[in-house]
Amino acid sequence: MHISSGRWTYGLVLALTTSLLWGILPIKLKEVLQVMDPITVTWYRLAVAGSLLLAYLAASRRLPRFSVLGGRGCWLLALAIGGLTANYVLYLVGLNLLSPGTTQLVIQVAPILLLISSVWVFRERFTLGQGLGLTVMLLGFGLFFNQRLGELLTSLSVYTAGVLTVLAAAFVWTFYGLAQKQLLTVWSSVQVMMVIYLACALLLTPWAQPLQVLQLNPVQGWLLLACCLNTLVAYGAFAEALAHWEASRVSATLALTPLVTFGSVALAASWWPEHVQSEQVNWIAYGGALLVALGSALTALGPSLLASLKARRLRRRQVLCESSVQ
Numbered sequence: 001m002h003i004s005s006g007r008w009t010y011g012l013v014l015a016l017t018t019s020l021l022w023g024i025l026p027i028k029l030k031e032v033l034q035v036m037d038p039i040t041v042t043w044y045r046l047a048v049a050g051s052l053l054l055a056y057l058a059a060s061r062r063l064p065r066f067s068v069l070g071g072r073g074c075w076l077l078a079l080a081i082g083g084l085t086a087n088y089v090l091y092l093v094g095l096n097l098l099s100p101g102t103t104q105l106v107i108q109v110a111p112i113l114l115l116i117s118s119v120w121v122f123r124e125r126f127t128l129g130q131g132l133g134l135t136v137m138l139l140g141f142g143l144f145f146n147q148r149l150g151e152l153l154t155s156l157s158v159y160t161a162g163v164l165t166v167l168a169a170a171f172v173w174t175f176y177g178l179a180q181k182q183l184l185t186v187w188s189s190v191q192v193m194m195v196i197y198l199a200c201a202l203l204l205t206p207w208a209q210p211l212q213v214l215q216l217n218p219v220q221g222w223l224l225l226a227c228c229l230n231t232l233v234a235y236g237a238f239a240e241a242l243a244h245w246e247a248s249r250v251s252a253t254l255a256l257t258p259l260v261t262f263g264s265v266a267l268a269a270s271w272w273p274e275h276v277q278s279e280q281v282n283w284i285a286y287g288g289a290l291l292v293a294l295g296s297a298l299t300a301l302g303p304s305l306l307a308s309l310k311a312r313r314l315r316r317r318q319v320l321c322e323s324s325v326q
Contacts, residue, residue: 011245014237015253021234023260026100027268028223028230029092031275035220036212038092041227043201043208046088048228049235050197057194064191073186076179077195083176085200090169097162101279104261105144105289106163108296110170111254112137114177115299130299137295143288147281181242189239197231219275255296258289 032041057063069077087110095103112134145152152160183192216224241250268276 011241011243011250012253014241015245015250016256018234018238018241019254019256020260021230021237022254023104023257024264025227025230025234026095026104026261027264027276028227029095030100032216032220032224032227033092033096035215036224037209038089038096039204039207040209040212041092041224042085042088043204043210044213044224045228045231046197046201046204048225049232050194050201052232053190053194053197053236057190062188062191064187064195068186073183076182077199080176080179080183080192080196081199081203083172083174083179084196085203087169087173087176088200089204090165090172094162094166094169097158097165099265099277099279101258101262101265101281101289102144103162103166105141105258105292106166107170107173108255108258108292109167110173110177111250112296112299113170113174117174117178133295133298135295136298137292140288140291140293140295143291144281144285146284146288177242180239184239184243189243190236193236193239252297252299255293259293262286262289 029041036044054063066074091103091107094106098106115130142149148159152163180192180196187195213221213224238250241253262279265276265279269278
């Protein structure tokens with residue numbers, strides 16, 4: 001069973017880095033998807049990131065040894081590869097149908113599913129505070145979709161299909177997150193990501209069309225490169241954060257991601273209106289997005305808040321006992 005190193009400050013910085021990079025990623029991907037299909041974009045992101053990690057590990061003579069995995073490790077690796085591949089493709093298919101903000105808000109279900117799964121797999125506690133957080137999050141989703149709730153529940157429109165596709169991406173990402181955390185017991189985070197990236201790229205190769213890159217204009221070409229580097233840094237930071245911090249704390253920090261996306265879309269729409277469109281939602285929906293982020297954070301931090309309250313009560317009792325003895 002994987003145990004975090006306890007370097008929570010380092011883990012917090014890494015999780016914040018992941019949140020920021022994931023927050024701005026949909027804006028760049030949306031522009032690239034105007035020319036390239038989701039599978040080819042995913043193939044480029046994984047192949048470039050994996051190749052850079054391979055070069056780094058080869059130069060530092062730290063290439064992973066597969067002999068240490070064993071049978072269970074191989075199954076975990078296969079689960080991580082399948083989960084991440086499906087997540088990447090489904091996420092981009094959903095992003096093609098939705099706005100960046102909506103896509104990033106719906107994918108917020110992923111860290112919550114990781115948290116709930118961690119309660120079962122890693123025996124982390126699920127408290128009343130976490131239940132309250134989930135309730136707040138569900139309320140936030142209801143408010144966010146207030147303008148299109150009837151459409152979501154009564155018809156299979158393009159919008160509904162996009163939401164369902166992103167939810168499927170969140171579901172399969174959970175398997176990747178759990179498997180990756182266990183793989184950190186035998187490999188470093190960099191080794192894990194290098195193998196997963198290259199294996200995912202190899203898996204997608206029969207369906208990828210690399211020559212589509214020639215159809216990109218210079219701006220889109222730079223954005224594709226930025227997406228590839230984003231993949232390398234963001235997931236590397238996420239993997240390393242899991243090595244130093246509990247999965248629940250990392251999940252709480254990732255709750256900021258949709259807020260980063262909404263803020264980034266607003267800025268980009270004001271700076272480059274010809275490329276980025278502002279979110280077509282009302283203020284109730286913006287309030288719902290805030291509640292989703294708040295609920296996600298409360299759900300992830302529930303055990304810590306409870307432990308903190310118990311520790312304070314214990315200290316007060318000790319002080320009262322000491323004062324009464326004196």
